Amino acid sequence: MRTISDVSTGGDRSTVGIAIADGILHFELALAYELFSAVADRYDLMICGAGPVRADGRFLLEPDHGLDRLVEADTVIVPGWAELDVDPPADLVAAVRAAHEAGARIASLCTGAFVLAAAGLLDGRRATTHWLYADALAARYPRIDVDPDVLYVDEGSVLTSAGKAAAMDLCLHLVRLDQGSVVANAIARRLVVQPHRPGGQAQFVTTPVPEPHDRPFSELLAWAAQRLNEPLTVDDLARRANLSTRHLGRHFRSATGTTPLQWLLTQRIRRAQELLETTDDSMDAIAGATGMGTATTLRRHFGRTVGVTPGTYRRTFRSQAPPTGA
Template sequence: MSTVAVAVADGILHFELALAYELFSSPPPASVEDWYEPVICGAGPVRADGRFLLEPDGGLDRLALADTVIVPGWADVDTDPPADLVDAVRAAHEAGARVASLCTGAFVLAAAGLLEGLRATTHWAHTEALAARHPRIEVDPDVLYVDNGSVLTSAGKAAAMDLCLHLVRRDHGSVVANAVARRLVVPPHRPGGQAQFVATPVPERHDHPLSDLLAWAARRLDQPLTVEDLARRANMSSRHLGRHFRSMTGTTPLQWLLTQRIRRAQELLETTDDSVDAIAEATGMGTATTLRRHFNRTVGVPPDSYRRTFRSRRAGGSPDGAGDVLPA
């Protein structure tokens, strides 16, 4: 099993703590090899939000034995986080753990020196404080999460769920991550680059002008849809469509289409033996060359490598180049 250690100390926020433990403790309905074993690690009994008394499973020294370390939100960003927590998180990363912060947990990673020279984010209300206190960090206030490989940060609350699902997607693929999202009744995928301030980031509101359009387009990813096609279907001008798209999804129509095509390609690579040419046609990419270019740029590896990785994991083996990072 892959160990996910949730690092806690007095002042940890209970929402992100509970969210991470729930997501990593319950596997999806389908059988999945090497699911996570979550453990809560702290120096002793701690109070989350100053109200909920929590008894950790083990001490902070167990962080160094984990495959992944999750640092939930930190309540009082105006004070330095506990030194023993900071030291333990740093030691875990040095031992090879992947470290991810949720919300203001980024202040713990920053204090540990793990974000120096990197791009990072946190809850939008605290990005200025993080940037002022740690000027060598490139703080991005406009994204849901940032993946630097072995160090990841997320914005607040719901974005913490997005980052946790992103980790599942990296480890087990889109099909499994989507199954987990369905069980939790949350959107299966919101790109990390999506803006924190999107009023309606996913098409859950059926009364929104684009709700039907997005569902219509998602069923036609094999077709060479254009912005003009979408605008015609929505019965509005291309410019008006673009404004609605930005409001609802935080991105442009073409970027949204590309993201859907890539996610569909991931699913087909994981679940079928279709050739890359066939998948390119099924996802509206046209040619294998076009699919490979966009897939490699978006996912970080070529389609063939992606397929080998997740096919091997489902078979219980190690992929060629085991240990490679598969960013989404």
């Protein structure tokens, strides 16, 4: 079994700065620190603050560096912010703005979006935050296109996430962008979380989520994941689960937040990413192995979902993963 260190040798190091100040939420801070520390051979991690900081009003934290060091980071993470009834500290806002102007990618977790908003980084952009505070963000900063219904929003140099678990999704998304799906999936396995949830997935669903002991549905997902090379349809899944297609659709939506076809496409794309990173298989072979039939279909779906062609993706990440069987 490969470890994270096995799949993360080589490649350029990147600096991640986590910006902290009094009023920061410790959960998102600890989450980001744990996740990026899991691939310490790929990231230099800095905790930056103006001095000793109280998180959640209880935990006293000593930063490694001053806020001025954020301008040296390739990525700046702003954890959740508790004091929503007051403006964030001016020195924190100025440091985040300066880092962005210096070329850093800025990502907020949960209510950290209020810090980005105060810095003017979300003006004219689509953004999200925890759904409980989305109305407050939109009211205070009307120039932001606030979307309360998604897990995270990637606007290129500025990214925002919803709360808690969605913050993990965004951090894994950043690692996937930087290091590829093999490394991101290895971190997810270590942290025992889902490797990939698309940012457009709903923050919550109103229908009950199946209990963990719902074995038939779990077995259906496992069965389908082992047959991605086959042209599976919704009818195939419904027959396997002994459900009507309508009932299957409702069950899928409540459990995964998406439709059966979209779930299948996501699994196919993830498998294609792994094959592009870890094998020299041709595009036609990868298309066949992922149930997309032809290289043309693969390129169309891959480009629409990932944002680059399969060839570009392979050139970017192929050197960062060992050959299959390593």
